[in-house]
Amino acid sequence: MRYYLGIDVGSVTTKLTVIDENAELLFRSYLRTEGGPIQAIQNSFRQLHESIGEPPIAGVGTTGSGRRLAGIMVGADVIKNEITAHAVAARHYRNDVRTVIDIGGQDSKIIFFRDGVPVGFNMNTVCAAGTGSFLDHQAVRLGIPIEEFGDYAIRSQSPIKIAGRCGVFAESDLIHKQQMGYKKEDLIAGLCIALVGNYLANVARGRKIEPVVLFQGGVAANAGIRAAFHKRLGLDIVVPENFQVMGAFGAALLAKRNAERRRTATNFRGAAQIAGFTCQPRTFSCTDCPNNCEVNEFYIGGDLVSRWGSRCGKWYNLSVSSSERSEEREAPLQAN
Known part of the structure; x- marks a missing residue:
């Protein structure tokens, strides 16, 4: 059995996955980057080595904003942008996918498919409203663990209208409404609705969202955002089982495809070596x-x-x- 490894290094989180020849996920790691991608990558490999030792890796792929750094560190065979990695992962999960909503720590993406083939994509430009880092900041400011943020929104009976056309306006309006004494669940529900509207206006940019819709990225864990998308679009929102590591999973699939086509030896340096070198x-x-x-x-x-x-x-x-x-x-x- 041969194994393939994928790494997705983002500005907020670093993800690592290992798959087998049948594309079954054997290992996953999800760590905060915390401004230190080198340390996050090495910590991921320490977890890998402690969990399954030194599996016979036949190919390695990297993606994300830190893909070049990761590729040099680990000896990657394939270095691809995150659009490609997420599209490959989504297509593997559902071959009938038509739209991928991907919201990560600092950026938001949407990918459109036709007959299983990606035909277009958009990314957020200057506005980070709705991304993981923005939601983290609001959770801290409201004194709520980010893991409970979505649950608060679901409990709301009367969401407050929040100006969501940009992150600055959204936070300012949220503070104003908070000072008026509205309940936290109504504030958070209103924020989720506003951020979904911002995404559809600034990322989707008016293009039709067609099912099957996959929701990937760390923000997919937020039940409030999922519910807001469902209500706004009137469509079922499918969240893959491994939604947090779909980029790394896609990188591993790309490494597998590359190894099967080229049949060349991998450049992988080895988990123990990567975890220990300077x-x-x-x-x-x-x-x-x-x-x-x-x-x-x-x-x-x-x-x-x-x-x-x-x-x-x-x-x-x-x-x-x-x-x-x-x-x-x-x-x-x-x-x-």
Whole structure:
């Protein structure tokens, strides 16, 4: 039996999954990134190693906003954007899916399907209203555990109207209504309704939402948001069993597809090694031309393993250090 690993590194959470040859989920990890993606990735692999040891991994895929960093750290075979990963996961879960609503920690996405094929997508632009971080902030401000946020909304008998066209207005209006003495459940229910309206206006942008509708991402755990979508759309909202890790699951499916097509050995470094080595990113500015490119370097155990950021590509050679490059540039001038 061969196994495939997927990693989804987001701004708020880091997810890791392992699937077998039948695409059955064997392991999942869901951790807060807390501003430290390197530590979150290593902690995920510590959990993996403690849980199932060193499974024979045949392919690794990464996705999310930190997919490049994760890919370098673990030795990924496939690095894909989150739209692709979530679409593949949704299609695997329901081959009749027509719409995917995905709301994560910092961004919101919608993916449209026709005959099992993704035909379009939208993402939120500048407004983060309705995302996980926004809801976390409101839960803290109201003194309610985020796990209970949706339950409060469900208990409401008279939701309050909240201005939800942007996160700033929503919070301001929520505070104003709170100071008027409305109950927390009515405030939260009103907020959920407003945020769903914001999503449909700013993310879906007026496009028709057709069933089957899958709701993915961490916010799918919020019963209040689910109920608001159901009421607004008049459609059943299907939440996959592993809705929190669908991006990582999709990355694992992509790694499996890649391994079966290419039949090449994986670049995976190994769970124990990843959990234990030291990592350090560095950066410097190249002044060889007016572009002044910011060149990024990544070191594992003191060894330079990746470099990127120069427009001309000359810094892709890992054997050339910054000081060596300066000497090469100055040598002709000295000779003249």
